[in-house]
């Protein structure tokens with residue numbers, strides 16, 4: 659009985675982890691992160707950053723496709739006799755698919771969205787125009803918002819999700835945090851500060 663429960667839990671954890679591997683692992687290499695300041699420093703806005711947001715969006719999507727792996731392996735395990743392990747995989751895969759699917763119906767989207775990339779582009783456009791906050795605008799993306807490095811004005815109220823940089827909190831803690839948060843920002847916005 660105990661071993662059945664352990665198999666179920668192992669299957670569930672594995673099935674939950676597989677769809678998250680693309681964005682947790684693939685983008686953390688230092689080569690992929692050249693040109694960005696180390697985590698958790700603010701990142702200057704640039705076309706490169708906008709592209710990174712789109713890349714991360716793609717990694718999250720890739721994760722949704724890899725959800726079919728636990729579903730498939732779960733099915734095979736159930737057929738092959740290791741049914742509790744298979745049920746665990748199946749449950750976790752189904753859970754992930756449902757949570758990603760409900761985003762299409764208007765629920766919480768994945769951490770990085772197209773809208774986010776568009777808002778970054780708009781901030782850059784304004785910084786280049788006559789409406790800029792100061793003569794030498796340097797918009798940077800902090801954890802809780804986009805602010806100008808030169809005049810400290812808050813330019814956009816947009817929390818920064820995980821952008822694939824190797825994390826300062828170390829491999830395992832960072833990994834656990836990513837697993838739990840799915841790359842979403844884990845701080846509460848502070849309305850009082852500018």
Ligand SMILES: [Zn+2]
Pocket residue numbers: 790791792793794795796806807808809810811
């Ligand atoms: Zn400024």
